[in-house]
Amino acid sequence: MNKLSVPIRILSVDDHPLMREGIAAVIRNEPDMQLVAEAVNGEEAIIRFREHRPDIVLMDLRLPDICGTEAVRAIRREFSDARIIVLTTFDGDADIRLALEAGAQSYMLKSMPRRELVEVIRKVHEGKRHVPPEVAAQLAEHMGQEFLSRREIEVLERIAGGNRNSDIASMLFISEETVKGHVKHIMEKLGANDRTEAVAIGVRRGIIRL
Structure with missing residues (x-):
């Protein structure tokens, strides 16, 4: 960097002190x-x-309050030119898709080499988008599949909590028949054979959290 260059100014968002210290050391x-x-x-x-x-x-x-995707969306809503790199351990296709749809320019995994992180920071600063091959592969694996609706995700979350259809109906103020319909669609969309497998797939893909 020559004397006239202005450094790339970075905001680090992470609730783990060791992770923030590691990022600070890299920068x-x-x-x-x-x-x-x-x-x-x-x-x-x-x-x-x-x-x-x-x-x-x-x-x-x-993050301990709102999820990072919501923070990305909020920042981009207020500052449309904000350049945001998601840096996470989660590699589920739902996490990736939602973060990119929210406005993130890149989606990186914390397991990547330090050199790759700084290269991506420079690329995004130049206005480029960057999705590494392993992240793109996760998206491609489920490309074309129908995604769960917001209501179906709510039902799946309650299935993960061990609730029966009647319990879920009461919680969501819908009929038990409607819950059964949602469960059927969830199974079909996820390719699951039973409720337990549906929850496992939902967690693995980042559709729900336990």
């Missing part, structure tokens, strides 16, 4: 980058973005 070693702020949850991420207007946000998905 400190890059002469063209500067860590301007950190946040430990989604609401703080939105506030810090307003305060610092960083060039790049590194956003975790699992």
Whole structure:
């Protein structure tokens, strides 16, 4: 970086102190980058973005308040030119799809090499989108499949909680017959043979969390 260059200003969002320290160490070693702020949850991420207007946000998905995808959506709604890289351990196709639809320009896994992270930061700062091959492969595996509706996800979440159809009907203020219909569609869309398998597939793909 020459003397006239302005460093890439970065906001790091992660609720794990060790992860934030690791990211800070990586950024400190890059002469063209500067860590301007950190946040430990989604609401703080939105506030810090307003305060610092960083060039790049590194956003975790699992946060203690709102999920990272909601934080991405909120920031992009207010700042349409925000450039956000999701940095997470979750590799389910639903997580990836929702994050990219929310406005993230890249989706990276925390298991990637340090060198790859800094290269992606530079690419996104230049206005490019980047989806690594392993992430793209997860999306491609389920390409063309019908995704669960919001109501079906709510039903699946309650199945995961061990609730019977009658319980779910009471919780969602719908009839038991309607619940049975949703369960049937969930099984078909996920290719599951039973409720237990449906929950396992839902968790693996990032459709629901336990």
